[in-house]
Amino acid sequence: MERLVTVDDWIEIEAQDSPDGSWMTMMSRVAAFHHKHAFADPENNGHDMGYRIALTVEELGEFAAAITKGKPLEEAAEELADLLILLMGHSLAMKVDLESEFHRKMDRIMQRKARRGNLGIRVTEYTDQ
Numbered sequence: 001m002e003r004l005v006t007v008d009d010w011i012e013i014e015a016q017d018s019p020d021g022s023w024m025t026m027m028s029r030v031a032a033f034h035h036k037h038a039f040a041d042p043e044n045n046g047h048d049m050g051y052r053i054a055l056t057v058e059e060l061g062e063f064a065a066a067i068t069k070g071k072p073l074e075e076a077a078e079e080l081a082d083l084l085i086l087l088m089g090h091s092l093a094m095k096v097d098l099e100s101e102f103h104r105k106m107d108r109i110m111q112r113k114a115r116r117g118n119l120g121i122r123v124t125e126y127t128d129q
Contacts, residue, residue: 003097007031007040010092023099030088039093047093056086 004010010031013024039046046052063079065071091098114123 003100005091005095005097007034007092011035027088027092027098030085031092033085034089034092039089049090049093052086052090052093056083056090059083059086 004013004027010028013028013031015022015025015028017029019025034040034046037046038044059079059082063076063083066076066079088098090096091101109123112123112125114121116122
């Protein structure tokens with residue numbers, strides 16, 4: 001089966017509107033959202049990555065504020081969901097198979113050693129200086 005990467009690919013999937021643990025359900029719902037609002041239309045800037053990154057920074061700030069200001073878990077969870085939806089949308093805008101990239105990256109990072117830095121554990125590719 002060819003992997004789905006575009007909004008048009010994903011909106012062909014008939015997915016449930018309730019949680020079922022399926023990546024396909026999540027991606028098809030994000031694709032339906034993109035399709036509904038015609039994000040790919042150049043007049044809407046919705047697939048412009050500079051614009052999308054600015055939105056992501058904004059949403060990350062809202063998530064950080066919910067955490068640092070001790071807001072209820074529900075508010076932090078909503079901001080976290082906003083970030084996930086944006087990231088999934090980025091993959092649509094870029095025509096990237098995010099699920100495959102996720103697994104490829106997990107395979108790589110599972111091979112790394114954890115190191116303790118000043119603020120906690122890091123699992124990244126870097127050398128001591």
